[in-house]
Amino acid sequence: MSLLTDDLNMTLSDASRAMGYATPATLQSVKKGRTLPDAARLGAFATRFAQETGCEVNLHWLLTGRDGPFLEELRPRRTASKLDIDIIDRAMKLDVAAKRALLVLLTARDT
Numbered sequence: 001m002s003l004l005t006d007d008l009n010m011t012l013s014d015a016s017r018a019m020g021y022a023t024p025a026t027l028q029s030v031k032k033g034r035t036l037p038d039a040a041r042l043g044a045f046a047t048r049f050a051q052e053t054g055c056e057v058n059l060h061w062l063l064t065g066r067d068g069p070f071l072e073e074l075r076p077r078r079t080a081s082k083l084d085i086d087i088i089d090r091a092m093k094l095d096v097a098a099k100r101a102l103l104v105l106l107t108a109r110d111t
Contacts, residue, residue: 006025008049008057008065038065 008015012031016024019041029035046057056071078087091102 018048039063 004009010018013022014028016022016086019038021027021041025035025037030037042059042062046059046062050056058067058069058071061067061069091099094102
């Protein structure tokens, strides 16, 4: 559990709360090697963490400590604005020639 506290900068109390334990005692027991972590709680934690931060926790890392802590190394997911979605929706409705012209216009703006 030092993986949670060290790599994710969480206190044992925070990690316990995030995993749905009433007290840090269970995670303390996991940390000392007396018990195994509950896989369902780890999965739920990883899902909540991804929703809140946009970073996907590597469950293999949570269980074994091997590989990196994140599937996507701290690359938050982008959220599309309403304008972005409107632009994409309209672009998808264009015929092939209009899409090519739009791509030329967008590419020219990059240079």
